[in-house]
Amino acid sequence: MKTSQSKVDLYAAIRRDHRGGMSLRGLQGKYNVTWRTVRRAVDGQWPEPRRQQRRRGSRLDPYKPLIDGFLQADLDAPAKQRHTAQRIFDRLVDEHGADDISYPMVRTYVKDRRPQIRREAGIGPQAMFVPQTHPPGAQAEVDFGEIHALLDGELTRLYLFSLRLSYSGKAVHRVFATSGQEAFFEGHVHAFRVLGGVPRMHIRYDNLRAAVERVIGFYRYRKEADRWTAFRSHWGIEPFYCRPGLEGAHEKGGVEGQIGYFRRNHFVPVPEVASLTELNALVDQWDQADEGRRLRGRTRTVGDCFAAEQPLLRPLPTEVFETGRWFTPGVNRYSQISVRGNAYSVPVRFIGRQLRVLLHANDLIVYDGRTVVTRHERLGGRHGSRLVLDHYLEALLRKPGAFPGSTALEQARSAGRFTPVHDKWWSAAKAAHGEAAGTRALIEVLLLARHMDHEQVVAGLAAAYRAGALTADAVALEARKLADGDGDPVVPDRRGRPQTTTDGDATATVAFLADWKLSHLPPDTRPLPSVAPYDQLLKRFGHTAGKKEGS
Known part of the structure; x- marks a missing residue:
């Protein structure tokens, strides 16, 4: 035009x-x-409008439906874990063999296509960053970022702690269920141990509640939390607090950008893990792999720069600082303690007593004096409960009718600790012995897990079920045979015949505990007893008795 x-x-x-x-x-x-x-x-003529040339085909055309699919999936993804053009290009090359396209082609298409798919979202103004020079080993930045992960099949909001050295760009990350003070402290400890030292000058923070109780005035004055003051004094941390709100975001732009990069490149698509321990193991691998990055404007990698910076960090202190927080809750009549608005079970023998709890970022440990009673994975949020079925078994032996509807049983099923094998054996035991006796037999089987591995008990249950042996002794014996490596030998029953079942499973045998004990006795090498010495006594007493009768 x-x-x-x-x-x-x-x-x-x-x-x-x-x-x-x-x-x-x-x-x-x-x-x-x-x-x-x-x-x-x-002659009074006017120029004709230029003809629009027919659009030629592009090498990107076969991949446009895939790109549209990625952008459509972003509609349901967390706001900070959506595909960038670079991430889309990487996935096309790695997952679909798109070696004939270039990144500018993908970037141009995504820029035009994204507003059409996500009409409600606009492109905000780009943040401006002022380049700065940082001496090696002197400064670092810390922040939390929100992420989401499929934790044991459920989409869960988690918190990503990040500590980034300003000179080399080396960053250490840790995922926690909360962003509270325990996670704040444990993230520092993990990062310092990985780095092998502490920055000598200062670490930049925003006004996290874990460290700052109140902002005084409009500049750098802060009222710190007491435990944070003790923690940073122990590790020799000099804090630099950024200005409150968005005005101070640029003062720690390095860690802000690092969290965004880490989230886009390692949490897209949303990872699926069974536990936080598994997720943090992946995070450690990603941190190690990111040392091969080369930051913009640098000729050396992050790992090379960190190798030069690490000797200049302040050495770690030798004393240990306990990052957890102690509580002394009482055990209620449901055999539970309440910590930070969530309920955790303890063995029923502690009902009515007061215990000590050490709360960490991702777990908690319950003590009776100096003895560890139990450990639990920490719950996020409030009004949740984490119950262990083993803690209630003694009470359920006396009240077997409460077992089927117990919350602890439901949680054990969800966690995979109470398997379909348990259910099948339980149903058969109830049919053979009655509701109460069959349930008690199952509870006695569950008590075996205190002395055997869970997998061995499940295997013993399966073997006993196939053989029709519906007693806890039979399950214990089968589990012990598997633990000792005896395999599945054919042991006769009390009548000398192998016990079998025809319920559709493979033929199996089972040994009774008394028979098994007799078959495992050591050989007796002693001579057989003889009654020859007693014959003389019989003759003597027999002769005397004859005389008395004759007289």
Whole structure:
């Protein structure tokens, strides 16, 4: 359109000069155009609009449906874990073998296509960062970022702690269930141990509640939390607090960008893990792999720069600082303690007593004096419960009717500790012994897990079920045989015949505990007893008895 408008202006100027008396040849030289163009302008014609050329096919066309699929999936993804053009390009190359396309092609298409798919989202103003120079080993930045992960099949909001050295760009990350003070402290400890030292000058923070209780005035003065003051004094941390709100975000732009990079490149698509321990193991691998990155404007990798910076860090202190927080809750009549608004089970023998709890970022440890009672994975949020079925077994032996509907049983099923094998054996035991006796037999089987591995008990249950042995002793014996490596030998029953079942499973045998004990006795090498010495006594007493009768 712009080109057509300039031609209209050209034609108008040619007509104006021609009316002023300029010759055709003069117009042709003045405007550097052909004689045909001058003739058309003088004759009153107007330039025709430029024809739009037919669009040629692109090498990106076969992959556009895939890109649209990625962008459609982003509609349901967390806001900070959506695909960038670079991530889409990497996935096309790695997962679909798109070696014939280039990144600029993908970037241009994504820029035009994303607003069409996500009409409600706009492109905000780009943040401006001022380059700075940081001496090695002197400064670092710390922050939390929100992430999501499929934790044991459920989409869960988690918190990513990040500590980034300003000189080398080396960053250490840790995922926690909360962003509280325990996670704040444990993230520092983990990062310092990985780095092998502490920055000598200062670490930049925003006004996290874990460290700052109150902002005083409008600049750098803060009222710190007491435990944070003790923690940073122990590790020799000099804090630098950024300005409150968005105005101070640029003061720690390195860690802000690092969290965004880490989230986009390692948490897209959303990872699926069974536990936080598994997820943090992946995070450690990703941190190690990121040392091969080369930051913009640098010729050396992050790992090379960190190798030069690490010796300049302040050495770690030798004393240990306990990052957890102590509580002394009482055990209620449900055999539970309440910590930070969530309930955790303890063995029923502690009902009515007061215990000590050491709360960490991802777990908690319950003590009776100095003895560890139990450990639990920490719950996020409030009003949740984490119950262990083993803690209630003694009470359930006395109240077997409460077992089927117990919350601890439901949680054990969800966690995979109470398997379908348990259910099948339980149903058979109830059918053979009755509801109460069959349930008690199952509870006695569950008590075996205190002395055997869970997998061995499940295997013993399966073997006993196939053989039709519905007693806890039989399950214990089968589990012990598997633990000792005896395999599955054929042991006769009390009548000397192998016990079998025809319920559709493979034929199996089972040994009774008394028979098994007799078969495992050591060989007896003693001679058989003899009654020959007693024959003399019989003759003597027999002779005396004969005389008395004769007399």
